[in-house]
Amino acid sequence: MATLKVPAQLPSPVEDSEQLRKAFQGWGTNEGLIISILGHRNAAQRKLIREAYSATHGEDLFKDLDKELSSDFERAVLVWTLDPAERDAFLANEATKMLTSNNWVILEIASTRSSLDLLKAKQAYQARFKKSLEEDVAYHTKGDIRKLLVPLVSIFRYEGDEVNxxxxxxxxxxxxxxxxxxxxxxxxxxxxxxxxxxxxxxxxxxxxxxxxxxxxxxxxxxxxxxxxxxxxxxxxxxxxYPEKYFAKVLRMAINKLGTDEGALTRVVTTRAEVDLQRIAEEYQRRNSIPLDRAIANDTSGDYQSILLALVGHED
Amino acid sequence: MATLKVPAQLPSPVEDSEQLRKAFQGWGTNEGLIISILGHRNAAQRKLIREAYSATHGEDLFKDLDKELSSDFERAVLVWTLDPAERDAFLANEATKMLTSNNWVILEIASTRSSLDLLKAKQAYQARFKKSLEEDVAYHTKGDIRKLLVPLVSIFRYEGDEVNxxxxxxxxxxxxxxxxxxxxxxxxxxxxxxxxxxxxxxxxxxxxxxxxxxxxxxxxxxxxxxxxxxxxxxxxxxxxYPEKYFAKVLRMAINKLGTDEGALTRVVTTRAEVDLQRIAEEYQRRNSIPLDRAIANDTSGDYQSILLALVGHED
Incomplete structure (x- = not known):
């Protein structure tokens, strides 16, 4: 179950995009407004907002995405706002690059997405990076890790319930x-x-x-x-048992000396519309503290606010 | 370029399906009629005919498909009439089975189809066989051949023209x-x-x-x-260089002592709507005889007629 909360009455995508335009002018000046909008819109709604923004202003809402993302808050907003397939493509690409190489992210995307969602991520990857995810993973790994990751990322797995x-x-x-x-x-x-x-x-x-x-x-x-x-x-x-896997990633990210914001942001943004509620249950069972309280204890400022919005924490 | 010839004026799918109904009653009695219809309809048209048949008669035009296909002619008609993705799924499944195991067919389907067509074949495979093509290929091969075939059949290859x-x-x-x-x-x-x-x-x-x-x-x-x-x-x-590959498969099939009808039928039916014209050019260049004449020399009867219809040979 998802944790994202979308209000019953929504402004139009054009209204949202105009509000965001205001909030972005002098980036960082109105984080609360950004969170109140983007932190409460689902993927389809965010897509319409980006389209409205682009139609009105002739540029991408996130033209800065390719530049280095400076603060944890900005990165969280940007990663969250991407379409799920684009987001997976973006995260996976980062994970195949030398300086940001991360086999865990590749493994996670390959093994927890549905076959169709993984396919869409691969298509988004090809559209954006002009090469395949598979070739990048194969090129940037070696030995046993390659033997494991390449098939996992390549497979279009059957999803029926039949068991032999x-x-x-x-x-x-x-x-x-x-x-x-x-x-x-x-x-x-x-x-x-x-x-x-x-x-x-x-x-x-x-x-x-x-x-x-x-x-x-x-x-x-x-x-x-x-x-x-x-x-x-x-x-x-x-x-x-993906919920248990994600709960453990969150536990490691939060318990680490100096939070692992990369992992925290990744799990919250990629699961908020999918199964973050179930993950939070697993988290609490294992750590004896609710996930939102653990996040609140470990983060601060706007970064904390966007995460709490996405985990469905009521102020 | 395709070799299939579709008449400018077509009967409706319902008319075609009723004609086929007549031709099938007492299977084999009117092969000429079957060839004159199915040998001159493209994949979309054949699909409409099957749908019309099913709507009128409540059964699949080819309810016998799962039974053993007795003659070369019947097999050619059935394989041809399948939707391209279903056909690839059918051929690939046969190729992973013990008695009809054929690594060449798997290799060919994996390496000559577009990424999207291969994906559609995998989806058709899953819908029909309730498992994935990848797992069947991996299960039924071993050693070096598995190491080669499984990645080839798994990949969703990038198709852009960029070269590094x-x-x-x-x-x-x-x-x-x-x-x-x-x-x-x-x-x-x-x-x-x-x-x-x-x-x-x-x-x-x-x-x-x-x-x-x-x-x-x-x-x-x-x-x-x-x-x-x-x-x-x-x-x-x-x-x-797929055209050259297919021309060679045809050459081996035709030159063999006792034609290899399986390979001949496969190449003609799978390429007639794609690039059989180019394959025929390669064939003639290498063998100094037009493909249609080589087929005519090596086959006979209704089987010959359906193949010649598909290679675009004018009577």
Missing amino acids: MTLAKSEAKLLHEKIAEKAYNDEELIRILSTRSKAQLTATLNQYNNEFGNAINKDLKTDPKDEYLQLLRAAIKCLT | MTLAKSEAKLLHEKIAEKAYNDEELIRILSTRSKAQLTATLNQYNNEFGNAINKDLKTDPKDEYLQLLRAAIKCLT
Whole structure:
């Protein structure tokens, strides 16, 4: 469930865009107005506002997007306001660049979006960057991490609910054999994770747990500092229990000495219209503090305000 | 250019479907009528005919499709009449099954279709078979062949014309190094083939030829009987010069002792609305005989007639 709150009575996109024009003139001068508008409009509405702005003023609402984003607040507003497919393309591209390289972001986008949303992100990526997400991921990774990430980002996964239990049993056994041999980069293991439907994979991993007595991620925790194994476990969590995965990303971002604003902004902006309510439940269960209070404790100013608006926190 | 010929004046889809109903009653009794209709309707028109048939008679024009297709003629009519995405899904599925396994068909579909057409084929595959093409290909292949085919079938390739010459040079050098080391299954080599746009790949391979004096496929012909190397060369041809690839498939199919009707039907039905004219030119250049005459020499009866209709041969 989403956390975004959209008022029942809305101004027209033209009115919104004119208000934003005023708020932007002398950027940063009216953050409250920006939050009160953009923090309460869904993707379709934000798109209409950008179109209205562009039609009236002949320029993109966010002409500065390609420039370096200076403050956490500005980045949050900009990332949030992008269309979801454009936003994923933007975040994924950043994650393939040398200085901002981040395999976690690629993994997360590849493994938690629906097949159609991932496809739209790839199309947005191609339209914007004139190359494919797959080629950039493949080019900027190597070794085992490439072997894992490229198939995950490439697949157009089947999304039906059908489960083949015979297959689940045989593939659970196969996974267990490979893990017992410490063949964590085995191609059969990667094949199963990267190509099976989420329903089928869940059945396989339940079977694994039933048959061999441990959740697979426990068996994959032999070396907690190995990045490949970390990514492998994260992929499994993203594919089978995304809310729990995101709750953990939030926990790490907030608990870090010096908040990880990049991760915090990413999870809040990308999930506010999808499942942030469920993520907040997971967060509270594990951390014994509501997500909005944790965010309020850890952030300040306009950045805090935009995040709280997106997590649905009532003032 | 297509070879399919559609008359300027067309009966309505309902009229066509009623004529086909008559022709099908006692299947095989009026092949000439079937050919005169279906052999001269494009994909959109055939779809309307199927819809009209289904609306009138409450059943699919080709309810027998899932049964074994008995004669070459029947198979050609059925494969041809399918919607292109459904047809690719049908052919690819057959190619992943044990008894009809065919890595060439998978390679061909993955590497010669546009990104959007390949995506549509994958969607048709999922709708019909309740699983993904990628998982079936990954499951039914192994070793080097899997390493090559799965990325080719997974990628949503960028289709722009932009070429990065610096990259073309560095990747041509990389390909040459790997081939010099006989590392034909090297992951960098597969990455380049499977993820770069066709325009970029063509630039890289031209650069390879200029810099190192041989076309890459010549350097990859060290063991003509190795299936992986054959597939690798075929992939390169499909991606950079598909008409030539298809002309060769036709040549092998026709010259074989006992025609390979499967390959002949596949190429004619899948390319008749796309580029069969160009393929026929390549064919004639290499074989010194027009394609329609070669087909006429090698086939007979109704099967011959439907093929000749599709290659645009005037009676």
